[in-house]
Amino acid sequence: MRVAVLGGGQLGRMLALEGIPLGHRFTFLEPGPDPPAEALGTLVAAAYDDADALARIAGGADVVTYEFENVPAASAAYLAERLPVLPPPRALGATQDRLAEKRMFAHLGIPTAPFHRLDTAADLDPALAVTALPAVIKTRRFGYDGKGQIVARSPESAAAALDALGPGLIAERFIRFERELSIIAVRGRDGNRVFYPLTENHHRGGILRASYAPARRLTPALQSAAETLAGSIMDELDYAGVLAIELFEEDGRLLANEMAPRVHNSGHWTLDGAHTSQFENHIRAVTGLPLATPRVPGPAAMLNIIGELPDAAAVAAIPGVHLHLYDKAARPGRKLGHVNITGPDQAAVRASAERVWALLPGEPPGLPESRRG
Numbered sequence: 001m002r003v004a005v006l007g008g009g010q011l012g013r014m015l016a017l018e019g020i021p022l023g024h025r026f027t028f029l030e031p032g033p034d035p036p037a038e039a040l041g042t043l044v045a046a047a048y049d050d051a052d053a054l055a056r057i058a059g060g061a062d063v064v065t066y067e068f069e070n071v072p073a074a075s076a077a078y079l080a081e082r083l084p085v086l087p088p089p090r091a092l093g094a095t096q097d098r099l100a101e102k103r104m105f106a107h108l109g110i111p112t113a114p115f116h117r118l119d120t121a122a123d124l125d126p127a128l129a130v131t132a133l134p135a136v137i138k139t140r141r142f143g144y145d146g147k148g149q150i151v152a153r154s155p156e157s158a159a160a161a162l163d164a165l166g167p168g169l170i171a172e173r174f175i176r177f178e179r180e181l182s183i184i185a186v187r188g189r190d191g192n193r194v195f196y197p198l199t200e201n202h203h204r205g206g207i208l209r210a211s212y213a214p215a216r217r218l219t220p221a222l223q224s225a226a227e228t229l230a231g232s233i234m235d236e237l238d239y240a241g242v243l244a245i246e247l248f249e250e251d252g253r254l255l256a257n258e259m260a261p262r263v264h265n266s267g268h269w270t271l272d273g274a275h276t277s278q279f280e281n282h283i284r285a286v287t288g289l290p291l292a293t294p295r296v297p298g299p300a301a302m303l304n305i306i307g308e309l310p311d312a313a314a315v316a317a318i319p320g321v322h323l324h325l326y327d328k329a330a331r332p333g334r335k336l337g338h339v340n341i342t343g344p345d346q347a348a349v350r351a352s353a354e355r356v357w358a359l360l361p362g363e364p365p366g367l368p369e370s371r372r373g
């Protein structure tokens, strides 16, 4: 099939790396310079609302998917009138606005941090009555990697956050979670669903730094709770493709924070830690192939390479390491690649992770446990 991808970043690159063996050809619509996916297919270098570019995509593809959720709704609608666009465009609508997203969670009975819309000074009192303090004030649209967020610890700082970020905000209760988890769920065109084991995620400065899978101390009850909530969202949206849901674990229960209608950074470990990766299962889903039930033979870790490239030879020499680089120029805060680590047991994975961390800039977040004292 000819698969068109809206976006040409590293996610598009990895979709193609896993989709080409299935016999597909890829086209990427990407406005930015030197996109990482360029080496893997045809590049249409244009804005997401460029009429000629959209017509070219519509005429030259059998199915459209995306690796970036902030595609204009009108572009997705234009394409959806002409060919299958999967995940369905309504999933974009549900994820582009944090308020709509949280309302959908609530409608489906999925627990979240208490939240309230925040647009004007008149919303401050009712919002803080729901969230209490501290509250996290976030932009509803176009926030990513912790950008567009302020933690307010007093009514005055909430008002200042509204001035700085508003209007179009959401206020949420600040959750003192035990840890952050995510579930990578996949639904096929036929409605069949598969799930990867819950992954434990560690962020710094709002950016994902490390994922560990399966999450430590993962119980069947926790996994089943995550699968139930992910399944209900996918059924509600008549979804096809990978859906990633970020969760907080608080007192043993899961709160949904946000979701992404695409392959996700916290699922990159599946490239080496599962028999079928999130990328292959996404391509299977949107092209109408049966999904592969994820088989995960052992523990895996994923460490993001951010801002600076490490000594590739030194990283590659560490046992159990799989180095993935995105062919991007180094820039502070930029995701340049990731390192997957697999091994027979958690101790082996942790030992290799420690050695990789020593070669990456910055302090290791979260694990290894042995250093936590």
Ligand code: AMP
Pocket: 113, 136, 143, 144, 145, 146, 147, 172, 173, 174, 175, 176, 180, 203, 206, 246, 257, 258
């Ligand atoms: P988000 O953009 O919603 O994924 O938020 C980025 C990061 O900020 C999350 O991964 C959490 O570490 C933190 N965060 C977001 N919302 C909350 C909240 N309501 N309570 C506590 N921490 C939060």
